[in-house]
Amino acid sequence: AQSVTQPDIHITVSEGASLELRCNYSYGATPYLFWYVQSPGQGLQLLLKYFSGDTLVQGIKGFEAEFKRSQSSFNLRKPSVHWSDAAEYFCAFGDYKLSFGAGTTVTVRA
Amino acid sequence: GAVVSQHPSWVICKSGTSVKIECRSLDFQATTMFWYRQFPKQSLMLMATSNEGSKATYEQGVEKDKFLINHASLTLSTLTVTSAHPEDSSFYICSANLIHRQTSYEQYFGPGTRLTVT
Numbered sequence: 001a002q003s004v005t006q007p008d009i010h011i012t013v014s015e016g017a018s019l020e021l022r023c024n025y026s027y028g029a030t031p032y033l034f035w036y037v038q039s040p041g042q043g044l045q046l047l048l049k050y051f052s053g054d055t056l057v058q059g060i061k062g063f064e065a066e067f068k069r070s071q072s073s074f075n076l077r078k079p080s081v082h083w084s085d086a087a088e089y090f091c092a093f094g095d096y097k098l099s100f101g102a103g104t105t106v107t108v109r110a
Numbered sequence: 111g112a113v114v115s116q117h118p119s120w121v122i123c124k125s126g127t128s129v130k131i132e133c134r135s136l137d138f139q140a141t142t143m144f145w146y147r148q149f150p151k152q153s154l155m156l157m158a159t160s161n162e163g164s165k166a167t168y169e170q171g172v173e174k175d176k177f178l179i180n181h182a183s184l185t186l187s188t189l190t191v192t193s194a195h196p197e198d199s200s201f202y203i204c205s206a207n208l209i210h211r212q213t214s215y216e217q218y219f220g221p222g223t224r225l226t227v228t
Binding site for chain 2: 044045049095096098105
């Protein structure tokens with residue numbers, strides 16, 4: 001079945017440290033892939049998306065993600081985390097309709 | 111651009127009553143909107159696809175008579191939870207599709223509505 005998996009339920013990272021969130025997909029063709037962030041009390045905000053072309057995608061807030069077909073992965077990275085990056089992060093795939101991963105909670109410690 | 115609003119942001123209702131939640135695309139027209147449900151600490155589950163001018167398409171397991179969806183205009187979709195029960199308490203989120211050059215879609219999400227049924 002087509003799906004995305006986020007293996008990490010919760011990640012704690014120190015402010016200023018790098019962050020990587022994992023996302024693996026299971027899909028017959030190259031999917032449209034997305035990363036969304038949900039802050040407490042706020043709606044989902046699109047960080048970045050991959051449709052085709054360059055496999056390294058730049059997003060907002062200093063985030064980037066790399067599509068690796070050989071590993072069926074679309075991991076999200078940020079070189080230096082800020083306290084405001086504490087949130088829930090969702091990987092999603094689809095085009096017309098989206099299917100979401102379970103989410104990864106990111107905690108940032110001072 | 112591409113802002114989606116929801117109203118109300120939170121609502122408390124008594125068991126057996128009905129509650130209507132509005133979803134509006136403020137600066138673009140959305141022929142398709144989606145309704146999701148999110149339980150605490152869990153992911154979003156798609157409930158239904160709302161198409162302007164036609165009946166909504168519900169995902170498997172979602173009761174269409176309980177969750178009534180109306181998409182009367184290109185900027186407004188409503189979700190009515192009928193005869194609400196405590197188990198309907200949840201966070202309901204809508205989104206709207208923005209089509210890019212007829213080739214790809216991007217969904218924009220509303221801030222969500224917290225429903226508590228007492």
